[in-house]
Amino acid sequence: xxxxxxxxxxxxxxxxxxxxxxxxxxxxxxxxxxxxxxxxxxxxxxxxxxxxxxxxxxxxxxxxxxxxxxxxxxxxxxxxxxxxxxxxxxxxxxxxxxxxxxxxxxxxxxxxxxxxxxxxxxxxxxxxxxxxxxxxxxxxxxxxxxxxxxxxxxxxxxxxxxxxxxxxxxxxxxxxxxxxxxxxxxxxxxxxxxxxxxxxxxxxxxxxxxxxxxxxxxxxxxxxxxxxxxxxxxxxxxxxxxxxxxxxxxxxxxxxxxxxxxxxxxxxxxxxxxxxxxxxxxxxxxxxxxxxxxxxxxxxxxxxxxxxxxxxxxxxxxxxxxxxxxxxxxxxxxxxxxxxxxxxxxxxxxxxxxxxxxxxxxxxxxxxxxxxxxxxxxxxxxxxxxxxxxxxxxxxxxxxxxxxxxxxxxxxxxxxxxxxxxxxxxxxxxxxxxxxxxxxxxxxxxxxxxxxxxxxxxxxxxxxxxxxxxxxxxxxxxxxxxxxxxxxxxxxxxxxxxxxxxxxxxxxxxxxxxxxxxxxxxxxxxxxxxxxxxxx
Amino acid sequence: xxxxxxxxxxxxxxxxxxxxxxxxxxxxxxxxxxxxxxxxxxxxxxxxxxxxxxxxxxxxxxxxxxxxxxxxxxxxxxxxxxxxxxxxxxxxxxxxxxxxxxxxxxxxxxxxxxxxxxxxxxxxxxxxxxxxxxxxxxxxxxxxxxxxxxxxxxxxxxxxxxxxxxxxxxxxxxxxxxxxxxxxxxxxxxxxxxxxxxxxxxxxxxxxxxxxxxxxxxxxxxxxxxxxxxxxxxxxxxxxxxxxxxxxxxxxxxxxxxxxxxxxxxxxxxxxxxxxxxxxxxxxxxxxxxxxxxxxxxxxxxxxxxxxxxxxxxxxxxxxxxxxxxxxxxxxxxx
Numbered sequence: 001x002x003x004x005x006x007x008x009x010x011x012x013x014x015x016x017x018x019x020x021x022x023x024x025x026x027x028x029x030x031x032x033x034x035x036x037x038x039x040x041x042x043x044x045x046x047x048x049x050x051x052x053x054x055x056x057x058x059x060x061x062x063x064x065x066x067x068x069x070x071x072x073x074x075x076x077x078x079x080x081x082x083x084x085x086x087x088x089x090x091x092x093x094x095x096x097x098x099x100x101x102x103x104x105x106x107x108x109x110x111x112x113x114x115x116x117x118x119x120x121x122x123x124x125x126x127x128x129x130x131x132x133x134x135x136x137x138x139x140x141x142x143x144x145x146x147x148x149x150x151x152x153x154x155x156x157x158x159x160x161x162x163x164x165x166x167x168x169x170x171x172x173x174x175x176x177x178x179x180x181x182x183x184x185x186x187x188x189x190x191x192x193x194x195x196x197x198x199x200x201x202x203x204x205x206x207x208x209x210x211x212x213x214x215x216x217x218x219x220x221x222x223x224x225x226x227x228x229x230x231x232x233x234x235x236x237x238x239x240x241x242x243x244x245x246x247x248x249x250x251x252x253x254x255x256x257x258x259x260x261x262x263x264x265x266x267x268x269x270x271x272x273x274x275x276x277x278x279x280x281x282x283x284x285x286x287x288x289x290x291x292x293x294x295x296x297x298x299x300x301x302x303x304x305x306x307x308x309x310x311x312x313x314x315x316x317x318x319x320x321x322x323x324x325x326x327x328x329x330x331x332x333x334x335x336x337x338x339x340x341x342x343x344x345x346x347x348x349x350x351x352x353x354x355x356x357x358x359x360x361x362x363x364x365x366x367x368x369x370x371x372x373x374x375x376x377x378x379x380x381x382x383x384x385x386x387x388x389x390x391x392x393x394x395x396x397x398x399x400x401x402x403x404x405x406x407x408x409x410x411x412x413x414x415x416x417x418x419x420x421x422x423x424x425x426x427x428x429x430x431x432x433x434x435x436x437x438x439x440x441x442x443x444x445x446x447x448x449x450x451x452x453x454x455x456x457x458x459x460x461x462x463x464x465x466x467x468x469x470x471x472x473x474x475x476x477x478x479x480x481x482x483x484x485x486x487x488x489x490x491x492x493x494x495x496x497x498x499x500x501x502x503x504x505x506x507x508x509x510x511x512x513x514x515x516x517x518x519x520x521x522x523x524x525x526x527x528x529x530x531x532x533x534x535x536x
Numbered sequence: 537x538x539x540x541x542x543x544x545x546x547x548x549x550x551x552x553x554x555x556x557x558x559x560x561x562x563x564x565x566x567x568x569x570x571x572x573x574x575x576x577x578x579x580x581x582x583x584x585x586x587x588x589x590x591x592x593x594x595x596x597x598x599x600x601x602x603x604x605x606x607x608x609x610x611x612x613x614x615x616x617x618x619x620x621x622x623x624x625x626x627x628x629x630x631x632x633x634x635x636x637x638x639x640x641x642x643x644x645x646x647x648x649x650x651x652x653x654x655x656x657x658x659x660x661x662x663x664x665x666x667x668x669x670x671x672x673x674x675x676x677x678x679x680x681x682x683x684x685x686x687x688x689x690x691x692x693x694x695x696x697x698x699x700x701x702x703x704x705x706x707x708x709x710x711x712x713x714x715x716x717x718x719x720x721x722x723x724x725x726x727x728x729x730x731x732x733x734x735x736x737x738x739x740x741x742x743x744x745x746x747x748x749x750x751x752x753x754x755x756x757x758x759x760x761x762x763x764x765x766x767x768x769x770x771x772x773x774x775x776x777x778x779x780x781x782x783x784x785x786x787x788x789x790x791x792x793x794x795x796x797x798x799x800x801x802x803x804x805x806x807x808x809x810x811x812x813x814x815x816x817x818x819x820x821x822x823x824x825x826x827x828x829x830x831x832x833x834x835x836x837x838x839x840x841x842x843x844x845x846x847x848x849x850x851x852x853x854x855x856x857x858x859x860x861x862x863x864x865x866x867x868x869x870x871x
Contacts, residue, residue, distance in 0.1 A: 034704045039827075042620050050575075130621045131583060131590075132574040186622035202707060205631055206819035207700055210707040230704045232817055237699055240690075246697070246704060401833075403572035407579070444581045 030523040031225035033505065034247040035516070036238045040206045040231040043130070045189040046174040047119050050134040052372075055171050056251075056516040057209060057229060061103075062174030062194030063218075065094055065113065065153075066165060070520070073274070073326065073426035073512045075169055079108065079195065080153075089160025089467055094153045100218045102177040103199035110147035115178040117145055117155075127178065129186035135172035138424065160465040162472060166425040171515075197222045197519035206231060223507070223522040242266060242500060248523065249508070251499040251516065255312035255375060258498070266500050269510040273497040274423035275373040276321050276431065279384065279490040280448040282415050287360060292350035294487040297416075298336040299343035300391045301384065301490060310380035311493060318491035320480045321421075321431045325512065327469075328428030328476040333484055343391040351392075358392035365409060365417040367402040373420035373495050380492075381418060409448045412441075419448055426513060428476045433460045436483055451488030544857065548850040552843065553605070559842035560601050563835045570618045570833035591618075604839065614840035619832035625840040628824065633844070634714025635701060636820035639813070640805040642740035647748035648798060652787075654748070655755025655794075659763055660782060670752055677749025682742055686815035689738050697735045699817035702728060739816040743809050747801035754797045758790035765789075795859055803852035806845075821845075 041054035046062060049055065067078035080094040100108035119128045120139045141164060144156040157164060167173065180193035191200050197219065198211035211227040230247065232238045235254040241247045243264060253261070261268050281288045281297065288294060303317040319335040322328050351358050366381040367374070374380065378399065385395040395416065400408060409417045423430045434440060437460050440447040456479055463475040483489070499510050508521040571584045588594055592603060607613060614625045658670035690698050701716050702709065709728055711719045717736070720729035762768065763786055771781045813822035821841060828837035 029705065032705050036704075039831075042832075043622070045622075048574075131587060132571075132621070133580075133583075134575050136580065189620070189622045204819075205628065206823065207702075208704055208707060226705075226707065228704055228707060230700065232699055233814065234817070237817070240698070403569055403833075407569065407572055410579070444579045 029226075030504075030525060032228060033224045033226070033249065033518065033521060033523060034228045034230060035249040035518070036230050036232040036241060036247040037250075038231070038233060038235075038238075038252040041209065041229075043189040044192045044200065044203075045130065046172050046176065046192075047128060047133055047135075048130040048189065052252075052514070053231075057200075057211070058171050058174055058192075059196075059515045060198045060211065060227065060518055061192055061196045061200060062171070062176070063100075063196050064169055064171070064173050064175065065096075066169045068169055068426070068511065068513055068515070070517075071509060071511075075165060078169075079113075079175055083165075085467065089465060090157045092155040092157065092164065094155070096151045096153065097218060098151055100195050101216055102180065102193050102195050103214055104177055104180050104183075104193045106177055106179040107150075108175065108195050109150040110153045111150070112175055112178055113153045114145045114147050115181070116173065116175050117142060119176070120172060127181040129189065133172075135170065135424070138167045138170065138172065160467070162464055162466055163425070163427050163429050166427045166430075170425050198227050217519070219519065222519050224518060227518060239266075239500065242502065245502070248502040248505050249499065249516075250501070251497075252372075253498045253500060255314045258312075258314060261500050265503050267503055267505070269499045269501070271497045271510040271512055272316060272323060272325050273372070273495055273514060274323055274326055274426065274512060275421060276318055276323060276494055277371075277373040277380075277418070277420035277492045278318070278321065278435075279492060280409065280414070280417045280419050281488065281490070282412055282417070282448070282450060283452075283488055284412060284450045285415050287350060287354045287356055288362075288415060290350045290354050291486065292346045292353070294490075295336070296343040296346040296350065296391050297388065297393070298487055298490045299339045299346070300387045301492075302338045302387065303335070303492065304338075306380065306383055307493060309383045310374070310376050311495060312375075315493040315495045318493050319484070321435060321483060321489065321491050322428045322476070322480060323423075323431075323494045326423075326426060326428065328473065330477040330480045332477075333480060336484075336487075340390050347392045359389075359394045360392065361394050361396065362388070362415045364395045364397050365405060365414040366397055366399050367405040367418065368399045369402045371402065371420055372422060373493070374418060375495070377418055384416075384418075410442075410444050410446065412448070412450055414448070417448060421446070422514070428480075429460065429463060432476065432479050432483070433464070436488055449488035451483075451486070453482060453486060456482045456486075544854055548854060551850055552846040555846045556605075556839065556842050557601060560604065560839055561597060563829075563833075563838045564597065566829070566833055570835060573832060574619070608843070614843065615836040617837050618834045619828070619837070625837050628837070629821065629840055629844055631714070632819060632821045632824050634711075635818060636806060636809070636813070636822065638701075638715045638717060639736065639739055639743060639809065639818055639820060640802065642736050643743035643747065643805055643809075644798075644802060646740055646744035647751060647801070650744070651748040651751025651798075652755050652794065654752040656759055656782060656787065658752065658756040659759030660778070662760065667756075670756060674749035674752045677745045677752075680745065682745075682809075682811040683815050685742050685745060686738075686812070689742055693738060696738050697731075698738060699735075701735050701819065702731055703735075706731070739812050739818050742815065743805060743812040747798070747805065750801065751794060751798055755790065755794050758793045759786060762786045762790045792860060796856060799852055799856035799859070803849045806848045806852070 037053045037056065039053050041057050042051055043049050043054055044057055044061065046058050063079050065078060065080040066075050068074065069076050079097055079100060081097050083092060083094045085092055096110060102108060115127065117139060119125045120133060120136060121142050141157045141159065141161045142155055143158045146154040148154065174194060177193040181188050184191060190203055197214055197217045199214045201212050202210040209229040213222040213225050215221040232241060235257055238250040239257055239261060242250050281294050283289050307313055307315050307317060319333045320330060324331065347358060364381055364384060366377050370377065381397045385397055388395050408414055409419060421431060421435055434446045436447055436451050436456065438447065438452045438457050441450055459475045459479040463472055466472040466475065497510055497514050501508060504524045506522050506524060508518060511517060571587050572579055575584065592600055617623050617625050617628060654670045654673065658667040661667055706728060709723065709725065712722055713719055716732040717729065720732050768781055768786055771785055810822040810826045813820045814826055825838060825841040828834040828841065
């Protein structure tokens with residue numbers, strides 16, 4: 001009896017396996033879109049996050065006063081119908097739409113806008129439940145917000161700001177429902193209420209986040225009725241699930257999966273991202289204060305080879321910190337060539353002038369974890385080490401946890417450092433001012449190279465207050481030319497954004513800003529012909 | 537018995553306190569500032585310092601530890617997550633424990649019969665092909681990394697789902713206990729029960745390999761000792777069949793070390809099978825603690841996870857001791 005029982009127990013898993021492994025899946029629904037992300041969002045409160053997985057959800061749950069055009073990074077009206085700017089550039093008056101309601105049924109009005117921005121800027125706010133506000137500084141120019149009536153909001157700025165409107169299109173400026181904030185308290189972060197095309201229905205942590213179409217959305221109800229967002233950590237698993245029809249959209253592909261995906265009927269979307277990876281050189285530390293040393297380093301880096309080693313060939317070599325295709329980028333800039341002989345000459349000259357002997361020892365700080373703009377930081381560090389040895393620079397590489405790494409760089413404790421930046425908005429100021437202006441030299445400033453150029457600073461300050469785009473553009477072109485000449489950093493690469501989706505998904509494009517907007521997406525009944533044996 | 541239980545409980549509490557204290561100190565020695573992660577590209581050092589003070593991290597570590605234990609004793613509250621400051625880790629762990637328990641039970645259902653049967657067969661047919669097969673199988677079982685095994689299982693059983701507990705498009709199902717195999721039946725959703733089994737089978741197989749291999753080795757060794765005993769030879773001489781003597785006489789006498797190792801394995805599996813859960817995106821304690829350590833540096837979540845794991849482990853050991861007393865009357869309480 002006992003051994004029969006043991007046999008049955010032994011066979012049970014096998015029986016289950018045999019009876020269940022052949023079960024077919026039901027036909028996919030046209031109303032339900034399943035989108036696989038690399039991880040679960042942390043919070044859905046726009047004020048408290050800058051994590052991409054959270055942002056992708058927030059973008060579909062909320063609207064902003066102004067937004068980006070569907071295809072380009074150009075600003076268009078959204079919850080604000082129109083706006084006026086005073087002659088001194090300090091008073092911005094927005095007229096709001098009157099046909100907008102929040103998911104909880106309350107009317108969208110100027111009070112909601114005021115609450116949203118006060119949560120972002122006030123030192124303390126009763127409706128702010130987490131003090132970590134990564135984008136607080138982006139709205140620091142706001143001095144006062146007035147609401148003369150329900151449809152009018154007046155922003156009084158401390159000084160004119162050409163980037164204010166762009167910052168209003170960023171996700172932290174998503175308009176939140178004050179009623180829901182009061183009702184839900186800190187739970188708002190798990191079940192937020194906005195005016196966007198989708199409303200949050202349910203969130204099973206680390207399993208699925210269920211959104212449903214908001215039928216009363218001011219742009220009309222989305223075609224997708226149910227939007228389900230699932231976390232799938234492993235890159236290959238995400239693609240496999242897409243191939244099997246379990247999900248219809250994935251992002252954050254590993255470079256090695258691109259070529260495999262191209263062999264399948266899946267649709268691969270590619271878009272140059274608003275990001276840059278770069279080598280920062282701490283100019284307060286000799287010999288990096290010598291232009292010739294920085295020039296030699298720039299000349300010693302073979303960028304085409306670096307693209308293969310650090311990015312598997314899936315990135316664009318960078319000339320400027322401002323990515324190509326973005327407004328403000330100067331396409332006429334010519335990069336420093338790869339010229340080891342010239343680099344060696346410059347190093348020898350620098351050694352005489354600086355009174356040091358070759359080879360010199362420099363430390364290169366690098367983050368331990370991959371970033372979207374630096375998928376393989378350790379390989380890149382190794383390549384740079386080998387490249388610089390050729391010109392008489394012995395590099396020691398020090399890896400750190402990514403947050404510690406940036407704290408180390410911001411404090412200026414590095415000599416050389418690998419860094420990068422993903423833009424928050426579509427303005428060159430976000431790259432040039434944030435990363436290279438002397439105003440941002442501090443313990444938590446992003447000018448890691450300690451670059452202090454009065455002319456450069458003057459150009460950027462002028463750019464921040466110049467409202468006329470035609471006059472603004474040359475200011476940024478000149479600033480980029482200065483950065484290329486003075487070389488506080490060596491721009492390395494701009495990585496591409498990528499997403500893959502099932503062929504039956506239409507009406508979705510990968511936005512240059514990296515936003516995943518699904519309000520206009522549709523699923524058709526066409527079944528893709530999957531190629532047998534295709535697997536990443 | 538009560539006195540023995542009292543001593544065991546005291547021993548368990550001391551174990552938990554020491555283990556949690558060690559974890560408490562260890563997480564603070566981890567590289568990386570968990571608060572920096574929350575500010576992304578825009579760290580505000582003033583705010584970070586304010587938050588440090590708010591969490592009490594500017595105090596000496598022994599004061600922090602004392603305050604933590606006092607808070608746990610007073611309210612049972614293990615604190616709020618650092619990565620998701622609005623969420624209590626009690627709630628987060630309670631949501632995940634059932635997933636880990638279900639996976640563990642499924643893995644045990646595979647590992648125990650497989651391991652015991654293989655161990656018995658290896659001992660009965662010593663130095664013949666079942667023995668070699670069992671030895672080689674158990675060696676492979678403990679040697680093959682879970683992530684590699686996960687990839688192999690995915691390839692072999694490509695028709696089975698490889699992540700999560702239910703299909704992603706199922707969103708109208710409300711769990712009751714958190715154990716989906718039970719909840720789906722209680723809710724009258726047999727089609728979801730089948731889906732839950734499909735989702736469970738591969739991670740359970742991956743998780744079962746190491747305990748099955750260890751149990752097989754221990755069973756084999758224990759059975760070899762018992763099979764050589766005089767009373768078994770006598771039983772066979774009196775006409776008792778081979779399998780009757782094995783199952784009725786030998787196996788119960790070989791059970792103590794097997795139960796011991798099996799119980800320890802259950803404790804280990806319940807502690808959160810980090811790798812298996814990660815490979816199969818299983819939303820249990822393992823993935824939660826792994827992401828708290830590796831991703832978010834979430835001290836609070838790690839401490840809370842450590843407490844839960846310690847309590848589970850200590851409880852398993854206590855139950856094991858009681859099972860031994862029941863299994864073998866020669867074992868005297870307190871000896």
